[in-house]
Each structure stands twice: as C-alpha cells, then as structure tokens.
Amino acid sequence: QKEVEQDPGPLSVPEGAIVSLNCTYSNSAFQYFMWYRQYSRKGPELLMYTYSSGNKEDGRFTAQVDKSSKYISLFIRDSQPSDSATYLCAMSGGGYQKVTFGTGTKLQVIP
Amino acid sequence: GAVVSQHPSWVICKSGTSVKIECRSLDFQATTMFWYRQFPKQSLMLMATSNEGSKATYEQGVEKDKFLINHASLTLSTLTVTSAHPEDSSFYICSARAEQGPDETQYFGPGTRLLVL
Numbered sequence: 001q002k003e004v005e006q007d008p009g010p011l012s013v014p015e016g017a018i019v020s021l022n023c024t025y026s027n028s029a030f031q032y033f034m035w036y037r038q039y040s041r042k043g044p045e046l047l048m049y050t051y052s053s054g055n056k057e058d059g060r061f062t063a064q065v066d067k068s069s070k071y072i073s074l075f076i077r078d079s080q081p082s083d084s085a086t087y088l089c090a091m092s093g094g095g096y097q098k099v100t101f102g103t104g105t106k107l108q109v110i111p
Numbered sequence: 112g113a114v115v116s117q118h119p120s121w122v123i124c125k126s127g128t129s130v131k132i133e134c135r136s137l138d139f140q141a142t143t144m145f146w147y148r149q150f151p152k153q154s155l156m157l158m159a160t161s162n163e164g165s166k167a168t169y170e171q172g173v174e175k176d177k178f179l180i181n182h183a184s185l186t187l188s189t190l191t192v193t194s195a196h197p198e199d200s201s202f203y204i205c206s207a208r209a210e211q212g213p214d215e216t217q218y219f220g221p222g223t224r225l226l227v228l
Contacts, residue, residue: 008152034216043117043204043219044155088154099217103154 003027006089006102015111019076023089023102026070030091030100033065035074038086038104047087048074079109114138115207117220124195125228132190132223134205140185141207145217146178149202161188195227 006023013019021035032051036044048063050056050072056063062075072091076083086104114137124130134144142163147155159169159180167180179191188207192199202224206217 036219041202041222041224043115043206043222046216046218049216098157098160101155103152 001026003100004089004091004102007105008103010106010108012108012110013079015079015081015109017079017109019079019083019107019109021074021076021087021089021105021107023072023091024070025072025091025100027091027093027100028067028070029093031094032092033063033072034090034099035061035063036088036090036101038088040085044088076107079107081109081111084108113209113218115141115205115218115220117205117223119223120221121224121226123226123228126196127194130192130195130225132192132203132205132225134188134190134207134220136186136207136209136218139207139209141188141209142185143208144182144188145206145208146180146188146190147204147206149204149222155204158190192225195225197227200225200227 004025035048037047038044050063050065053065053067060077064073086106088104089102090099092099116135118133144161146158149155157170158173159167161167161180161182163182163185169175177193182188202222204222206219
C-alpha cells in the first residue's frame with residue numbers, strides 16, 4: 001500500500017463548477033499537508049499549506065484535513081480554465097522529514 | 112518571493128556523455144535543496160537531499176556515483192548525470208526549502224527535461 005493515495009483522474013468539469021480533489025494516507029505521523037499545482041512541463045507550485053487538522057481558505061481554494069480519517073481535500077470554487085493542471089497532494093511528519101507526494105490528479109476545466 | 116530557477120530547461124545529449132543541471136534560489140537562501148525525478152504520469156520521486164557544505168543524502172536505489180550533487184553555496188546546487196543513458200531520460204526538478212516560513216514547504220524550480228539519445 002502506498003503511503004499516499006491520489007486518484008490520477010483525469011477529472012473534467014465545466015467552468016464555474018466546484019472541484020473537489022482528495023488524498024488518503026496511511027502514515028499517522030504526517031502533520032503537515034500541502035497542495036501543489038503543476039502545469040504541463042513545469043515545476044510544481046505551492047498552493048496551500050496546512051498543519052494538522054482543520055480548514056484553510058485562500059481565495060477560491062479551501063484545504064481540509066481530517067486526521068482521524070487520514071483524508072485531505074482541496075476545494076476549488078468557481079473553477080476557471082486556467083485551473084486546468086495536475087494537482088499534487090504532499091505531506092510530511094515535520095522535523096525535516098521527507099515530504100511524500102501523491103501521484104497527482106489531472107484536472108481539466110472546460111469553458 | 113521564493114523563486115527557484117533551473118538551467119537548462121531542456122537538454123538533449125548522446126549516450127555516454129555527462130550533463131550538469133543547475134538549481135538556484137533567486138531571492139532567498141536555501142540550506143537544503145532537493146532533487147526529484149518525474150516520469151510521465153507519475154509523481155515526484157525524491158532522488159537526494161542536498162545540504163549546503165555537506166554531502167548529499169541519496170534515496171535508496173539512487174546511484175550516488177551516477178548522480179553527482181554539489182551544494183557549494185546557499186543559493187546553488189548542481190546535479191550532474193554522469194555517463195547518461197536513454198533510461199536516464201526524464202524530467203528533473205529541484206526544490207529548495209526556504210529558511211523563512213514553514214519548514215515543510217518547498218519551492219520548486221521549473222524543471223529540466225533531459226533526453227538521452
């Protein structure tokens with residue numbers, strides 16, 4: 001079993017839709033949770049960073065962490081074609097431990 | 112802030128040659144840099160962790176003599192793929208951990224696409 005599981009998609013939604021992206025994990029030591037956006041042939045870009053459980057909102061993006069279920073989510077409101085990219089979840093246990101990445105979910109927002 | 116650059120952005124080389132990839136943190140100091148490899152439709156695979164002024168720490172299965180890493184300054188790390196072969200063709204991405212901000216966040220470079228013929 002992989003430490004981090006993420007549905008690779010692709011996920012196609014119409015413009016303006018609410019998008020839900022998810023990851024599950026097995027390592028209960030993970031404390032830090034990140035979401036990265038990666039456009040084709042580019043390096044990942046940090047979108048959201050969350051410590052422990054709870055919600056964090058930044059503009060159209062909301063990150064949720066449920067440590068009891070070992071489940072994290074990224075919601076995108078009012079999705080735009082420019083949101084079309086691969087979204088990678090990432091997590092670590094802190095203390096300079098290695099960051100583990102999901103395989104990424106490819107999202108396509110159709111105008 | 113927190114911009115990381117990589118050079119070159121792409122490179123094509125003949126089998127058996129060596130290729131050097133540079134990773135620079137442009138507006139911050141990075142005591143730790145990471146080198147990843149990404150194959151199509153796969154996630155980032157950590158190759159090694161590079162600390163300024165010390166030897167890199169390689170992940171299991173990564174040949175340290177083939178992938179030479181140097182982190183001579185707080186803003187520059189280099190990855191040299193020695194005697195490259197077609198199976199080394201991949202997307203190589205570096206990242207840097209900024210001293211300011213959360214320790215676990217990494218800022219990624221734009222990547223270097225390597226094609227070995």
